[in-house]
Amino acid sequence: MKRAIPVLVLSVAGLIPVWRYAPSHDTGSSSATQAAAPASTPSVSSSGGTTTTVVPGSTLDTEKGPVQVEVTFSGDRIASVRMLRQPDHPQTRAAVPKLIEETLQAQSADIDTVSGATITSDGYKESLQAAIDARG
Numbered sequence: 001m002k003r004a005i006p007v008l009v010l011s012v013a014g015l016i017p018v019w020r021y022a023p024s025h026d027t028g029s030s031s032a033t034q035a036a037a038p039a040s041t042p043s044v045s046s047s048g049g050t051t052t053t054v055v056p057g058s059t060l061d062t063e064k065g066p067v068q069v070e071v072t073f074s075g076d077r078i079a080s081v082r083m084l085r086q087p088d089h090p091q092t093r094a095a096v097p098k099l100i101e102e103t104l105q106a107q108s109a110d111i112d113t114v115s116g117a118t119i120t121s122d123g124y125k126e127s128l129q130a131a132i133d134a135r136g
Contacts (some may be wrong), residue, residue, distance in 0.1 A: 065125030
């Protein structure tokens with residue numbers, strides 16, 4: 001009887017992670033990223049001699065969920081980047097501000113992958129490059 005209680009407690013403690021497990025959004029694809037939709041046409045506005053262009057990137061289905069960015073260009077520079085779609089995952093929420101900050105510094109899609117969010121980082125960079133390419 002002395003061993004039964006610890007065995008029962010440890011068994012329940014070992015099963016808790018199994019009960020709390022939430023599978024990722026698997027697309028059924030063997031590749032990590034797959035283009036789901038091409039980038040849309042850019043939106044252009046002009047004020048005070050500076051042209052502002054808003055370009056959505058393509059939507060990419062990743063193992064963690066869809067990723068899509070929207071890039072705002074002010075003249076030839078990337079003024080801001082906004083995530084339109086992103087996986088609902090803690091690593092993604094932590095990685096997005098870092099990815100955006102690096103994009104604004106590099107002014108390109110040639111940025112580092114965020115450790116712990118490799119899949120989202122790769123999808124972000126691919127969607128960002130599609131937006132940059134769509135701008136022309």
